[in-house]
Amino acid sequence: MTEWIDVQDAGDGVSKLVLQRGPVNALTPAFLDEIEAEIARLAQDDNVRAILIASAFRTFSAGMDLKEASAFDTESQSAVVDALNRCYLTLYSCPKPVVCAVSGGAIAGGLFFVLASDHRVATPDASFGLAEVRVGVNFPIVALEIARAMLAPNDLRRLMQSGQPYRCAQAAEAGIVDVVVGPEELQQEALAAARRLARLPAQAYAQVKAQIRGALSADMAAALPENRNSWFNDETRAAMARVLEGQG
Incomplete structure (x- = not known):
């Protein structure tokens, strides 16, 4: 357990990673x-055969902390771009099955945990959006390439260029969500899915996943040194302020 993450042994080779940076x-x-760091650690643990990512709150993740980000200087902007790229690349490249349990919003940076996972379970109230354009920033290279790989062109266009979210039914139709269940069933269904995946031959699963994702993972890793530039433009702080005030 770390300050903002509770890692639980869910049994049958499944580790549950609960995000708990409130609210x-x-x-x-x-x-x-x-x-x-936790995903990288679990990926190397031979006793872990599948990972389940969930939230301790009604919202899965609202994306970047705009209150903190609005005060970023150039060095902080580079640091957050680097952190986003490394985190998403580590998750996307994880050789083990990763299941996401989503309720509430998975917005902007929060959606990439969903897109980078292997199986997605959500509740009817869940929403999925890429709000970066609304807050005046573009996409870090790894986030952009994961979105391109996982979303159909028209869903990419609608989500990325409008900044408006999909409701759960739309997300299911777009293939962002695999299973929709009631709130009381979410954790049980997600855990059952993780246990099913954990029973698959681990080496074969890792090899097949690498066949699907390995080339893009290598390309993204190679691009990281060139993508540590500042993130904001002349419009960013004002756009973030509007969103924080509920006007964006």
């Missing part, structure tokens, strides 16, 4: 570093 799992460089 909405808003992302910061330090939080992203903790998530990356």
